[in-house]
Amino acid sequence: MAVSDSTLSEGAGGGLSLRQRRILTHAGIFLTLIALWEIGSRAGWLDPLFYPRPSNILRSFWLIYVQNGNVWYHLYATMILVFAGFAAGSILGVGLGALVGFNPLVRRFIKPYVIVLEATPRIAVAPLLIAALGFGAPSKVAIIMLVCFFAPFINTLSGVVNVDEDRLELFRSLGASKWQTLRKLVLPDAVPVIMAGERLALTAALSGALVAEFIQRNEGIGSLILVYTRNLNMASAFACIFTLTILGFLIFRGMEWVDHHVAFWKHEPGLERVGRRRRRKMKEALDE
Amino acid sequence: MTKFNTLLVSTAIAVTSVPAIGLAQDMTTVNMINPLPRSTNFYPLVVGEALGYFEEEGVIVNLLPSDTSIPYVAFVQNGQADLAMLDPVETVNALNAGAPINTVYEVMQNAPEGIGVPAGSDVDSIEDLVGTTVGLVSDRDRSFLQAALNTVGASIDDVETVVLGESGPTLAAAMRDGNVSAISGAAPDWISLIVNGIEVDLITPPELLTSPANTFAANADTLEEKRDAMEGFLRAWSKGMYVAAVNPEAVAEMLRQAVPEEWENEDAGQLYLDMSIGMNLSTTERLGDVQPDVWNSIQPQFLESGAIEEIVPAEDFLNDIYIEAANDFDRAEVEAEAAAWMEENQ
Numbered sequence: 001m002a003v004s005d006s007t008l009s010e011g012a013g014g015g016l017s018l019r020q021r022r023i024l025t026h027a028g029i030f031l032t033l034i035a036l037w038e039i040g041s042r043a044g045w046l047d048p049l050f051y052p053r054p055s056n057i058l059r060s061f062w063l064i065y066v067q068n069g070n071v072w073y074h075l076y077a078t079m080i081l082v083f084a085g086f087a088a089g090s091i092l093g094v095g096l097g098a099l100v101g102f103n104p105l106v107r108r109f110i111k112p113y114v115i116v117l118e119a120t121p122r123i124a125v126a127p128l129l130i131a132a133l134g135f136g137a138p139s140k141v142a143i144i145m146l147v148c149f150f151a152p153f154i155n156t157l158s159g160v161v162n163v164d165e166d167r168l169e170l171f172r173s174l175g176a177s178k179w180q181t182l183r184k185l186v187l188p189d190a191v192p193v194i195m196a197g198e199r200l201a202l203t204a205a206l207s208g209a210l211v212a213e214f215i216q217r218n219e220g221i222g223s224l225i226l227v228y229t230r231n232l233n234m235a236s237a238f239a240c241i242f243t244l245t246i247l248g249f250l251i252f253r254g255m256e257w258v259d260h261h262v263a264f265w266k267h268e269p270g271l272e273r274v275g276r277r278r279r280r281k282m283k284e285a286l287d288e
Numbered sequence: 289m290t291k292f293n294t295l296l297v298s299t300a301i302a303v304t305s306v307p308a309i310g311l312a313q314d315m316t317t318v319n320m321i322n323p324l325p326r327s328t329n330f331y332p333l334v335v336g337e338a339l340g341y342f343e344e345e346g347v348i349v350n351l352l353p354s355d356t357s358i359p360y361v362a363f364v365q366n367g368q369a370d371l372a373m374l375d376p377v378e379t380v381n382a383l384n385a386g387a388p389i390n391t392v393y394e395v396m397q398n399a400p401e402g403i404g405v406p407a408g409s410d411v412d413s414i415e416d417l418v419g420t421t422v423g424l425v426s427d428r429d430r431s432f433l434q435a436a437l438n439t440v441g442a443s444i445d446d447v448e449t450v451v452l453g454e455s456g457p458t459l460a461a462a463m464r465d466g467n468v469s470a471i472s473g474a475a476p477d478w479i480s481l482i483v484n485g486i487e488v489d490l491i492t493p494p495e496l497l498t499s500p501a502n503t504f505a506a507n508a509d510t511l512e513e514k515r516d517a518m519e520g521f522l523r524a525w526s527k528g529m530y531v532a533a534v535n536p537e538a539v540a541e542m543l544r545q546a547v548p549e550e551w552e553n554e555d556a557g558q559l560y561l562d563m564s565i566g567m568n569l570s571t572t573e574r575l576g577d578v579q580p581d582v583w584n585s586i587q588p589q590f591l592e593s594g595a596i597e598e599i600v601p602a603e604d605f606l607n608d609i610y611i612e613a614a615n616d617f618d619r620a621e622v623e624a625e626a627a628a629w630m631e632e633n634q
Contacts, residue, residue, distance in 0.1 A: 049457045049464075049484070060552075068548035127356040134368050135319070135352040217325045217353040227325070227549050232456030232480040236552060 049234070056235035057242070064239055070224075071240065077219040078209050079247075081137070085144020085212075086205040090198060093149045097156025097194075111157075118150045122208070126215050140212035147208030148201035155197030159190025192263040199255040206248050314346055316517035321352040321360050322373040322502070328543050328550050328560045329476055330395070330502075332528030332568060338542040339625055341527045345520025355426075361387050364507050370514060371521075373502040375401075376586060377431040380596045382505070383605055390511060390607035391583075393504040393522050393576040393614065396567045399492075400475040400501055401432045404463070407487030411469045414440045414491060420469035421448040423462050425477050431595035432496070433472040435586075438593035439493040456480045463488070475563045483556040499586050500579065501567070511609055522614035526575040530619065531626045532565045538630040539565075545633070574615045578606040 016024070034054045040046040041053040064071040096114070100107045126143050133139040163186050171181045213222025221240050228237035264270030326334055333349065336342050342349050352369060361382040363369040373395060374382070382389055403422075405411045411420070414436050424430055434444045450468065452458050459477055462468045464486055471477065478488045506518065532539045540561055544551045551557035570576055583602035590596040 047461075049460050063552055064549075068552070070548045127358050130354070130356055131358050131362065131366070135321075135350075135354065135363075215354055215356055217355065218351055219325070223325055223353075224549060226454070227327075227547075229455045229457065230476065230480065231550060231553075231556065232460060232484045233549075233552055233556075234457065236549065 049232070052235040052238055057238045060233075060236040060239040061242075064236055071221070071243065074219055074221050074224045075243065078206075078213065078221045081140050081144060081209045081212065081220065082202075082205045082251075084137070085141045085208055086148055086202050088141055088145040089148035089201055089205065090152050092145060093152030093197070093201065094156045094194060097153040098160055100153075101157045101160025107157075114150070114153060117146070122146050123211055126211060130215065135216055140209070140216060143212040143215075144205050144208035147211070148204045151197040151200040151204065152194065153197075155193045156190065159193035160186055163189050188265070192259075192266045195255075195259040195263050199252065199259060202251050202255050203248055206244065206251065210244070315343075315348050316346055316514065316520075317348045317350050318371065318514070318517050318521045319350045319352055319369045320371045320373070320504075320521075321354060321363050321369040323353065323355065325351065325353040326547055327476075328547060328557065328564050329400075330568070331532060331539055331543060331561065331564055332395075332525045334546045335528035335531045335539055335542055335626075336524040338546065339527070339531070339622075339629055341524035342521065345517075345524050347517055347520045347524065349521070361389060361505065364389060364505060367507075370518065371504045371506055374505045375428065375431070375501055376499055376503070376583065377435075377590055377595045378428070379503065379505055379605070380587060380590065380598075380600050383600045384596065384598050388508045389505045390508040390605055390609075391503045391578055392506050392511070392518070392607050392610050393525070394500045394570070394572075394578055395503060395525075395576065396501040397498070397571045397579070397582075398501075398567050399432075399497055399499040400563075400567045401429065401472070401496070401499075402474065402478070402490045402492040403433065403436050403470050403472050404478050404481075404488040404490055405470045406463050406466070407489050409466075409469070409489070412489070412491060414493060415442070417470055418442050418446045421450060421467070423452040423459070423468035423471040423473075424449055425452060425454055425459065425471065425473035427451055429472040429474075431590065431593070434593035434595045435496055435589045436472070436493050438589055439495060444594065456484075460484060460486055475567060476560065479556060479560050479563060483553060483559060495589070496586075498582060500582060503578075504576075508605075508607070511607070515610075519610050519613035522576065522610050523617055526614045527617055527622050529568055529570065529575055530617075530622055533569055534619075534623050535626040535630065536561070536565060538626045541630060541633055574611050576614055577611050578602075578608050580606050 037046070037051070038054045041048065041051060096110065100110050100114075122143060125146065126139075129142045129146075130139045133142055167185055167189075168181070171185055176184070209220065210222040210225075213220035214226060217223040217226060221244060225237050225240045228234070228240065260267050260270050264274050322330065324330065326337075328334075333351070337349070352363070359378065359382065360369070360372040360374060361378065364372045365387055371392075372389075374391075379389070379391055403414065403417075411417060417437065422433060424433065430444065430449060433447075433449065437443055437446065452462055452468070452471065454477075459471060459473070460481055463471060463481060470491070478490070481488050504522070511518075540558065543557065543561060550560060572579060580602035583606060587596065587599045587602075591599055
């Protein structure tokens with residue numbers, strides 16, 4: 001029997017579920033750390049040049065989000081870049097990974113170059129991309145694409161290559177066509193691994209966007225951070241950095257949610273949900 | 289039609305009409321590469337945009353602020369940038385490398401670059417730097433340090449240099465903790481330190497203070513191609529520069545609105561603006577005018593210090609082709625427009 005948080009909460013003391021208690025514990029740890037930071041700053045134990053007071057950071061959140069509202073435009077610019085670069089990197093990574101996975105000849109020629117590309121620091125290549133593609137979105141997207149291309153590529157390759165041999169043999173012996181083998185066996189087997197690569201790629205896309213914005217400074221959270229640090233306005237710089245942290249967390253969680261829905265058969269709740277839906281549909285069909 | 293279809297159709301109409309609108313207004317894009325995004329440091333751009341001067345001239349400014357290892361002049365040569373902001377050393381080195389560029393407008397006629405030391409430090413002249421470690425805000429500041437050392441008969445080999453980067457905390461810590469004897473940087477670098485209680489004394493040799501800086505360079509072969517747009521751009525820039533001379537309060541308010549990130553601390557913003565006005569306002573009769581005498585007099589120092597390999601006669605690359613047009617505007621009208629803007633936005 002599957003043990004869920006809700007079942008554990010049965011009989012737990014204080015009327016709080018395990019999940020609620022976990023949230024409270026995390027909140028407690030977080031608030032304690034912030035309080036220590038504030039006390040350390042006020043007492044002069046922490047260098048104010050590097051660690052602004054949390055209360056000042058909070059004030060900066062108010063300034064950049066509400067009073068001045070200047071962060072929204074930059075946030076929008078960064079997120080557009082992140083998703084565009086991620087989409088480009090994913091399409092290229094998954095497409096090339098599948099191609100290389102299915103065709104041993106292509107694999108022999110392409111794989112070494114991809115690994116060399118992965119070993120090349122993207123920040124060193126970035127100025128060349130700008131020179132080649134020009135300033136603006138295309139070169140920024142290309143930088144992000146390079147940053148987040150590898151995980152989908154290697155995971156797709158690994159997913160396609162490592163198909164269960166016995167099941168593959170079974171498909172062959174039943175006379176399944178290549179298309180049927182791909183659709184009914186290879187892809188379902190590879191999707192969970194591909195999704196894990198996509199999760200990594202999307203979080204990496206955020207870092208890629210920052211690299212692009214540090215070099216091309218016209219817009220985006222990266223360029224805003226540079227302005228703030230240059231002006232020694234560390235409270236606002238931290239507010240931007242924490243914004244990125246929160247975004248990164250939300251993106252990761254979002255991708256987990258997508259993963260649970262796309263590769264539902266790998267997750268117990270997803271399997272139950274889809275099973276319920278199919279049973280209901282079947283029942284409706286039978287009733288008719 | 290479903291809502292989805294309506295949305296698709298309206299999006300398609302919107303997307304296809306954008307170029308048509310652009311054509312109808314006959315706007316020309318001027319691509320300009322420089323080190324900073326819109327900033328108090330280059331307030332003429334912000335003022336020109338706030339008062340609609342660029343739009344009036346039919347110019348769209350595409351700013352390409354960047355920090356790349358590729359020299360800005362390369363982007364002028366490959367056509368990605370119409371104008372590049374270059375320092376004198378960058379300009380002369382580009383010319384010596386065979387780049388066909390002309391300097392067409394001097395954005396700053398009083399060098400923002402300088403050598404700063406912590407207030408009260410033992411170092412109170414350039415001579416005292418010999419044998420010490422000097423911080424550079426960026427690699428571009430090395431040539432200025434070279435020229436400064438040359439004024440006292442020393443060379444760059446007489447000091448250790450370390451690139452600190454533009455990050456305020458790093459510069460502040462280096463200055464405060466005495467990790468470096470001095471920093472070779474620019475006015476904006478000192479402002480953030482001063483505002484945060486780190487006093488800085490400047491020991492910049494006076495002979496380098498009148499050096500032009502951030503001058504606009506363009507491809508010499510294409511000066512006529514975009515003449516109208518370039519003249520319009522520079523006229524709008526000159527108008528923006530002029531507003532600060534007659535109505536600095538309006539300029540401050542425009543900057544507060546356009547670059548609030550630089551004005552979160554009002555004192556810091558105001559200090560930044562005061563310093564920027566001093567650097568941006570032309571000292572020549574015509575705004576942004578090119579000064580052959582100055583360029584010819586500073587080059588021997590750069591040559592002696594090793595910052596440049598060869599002197600290039602200023603007459604060979606300074607070109608005032610756009611200067612007359614850049615100054616062809618009604619001062620009184622600009623004053624009235626700035627005052628009206630201020631009244632509306634106060």
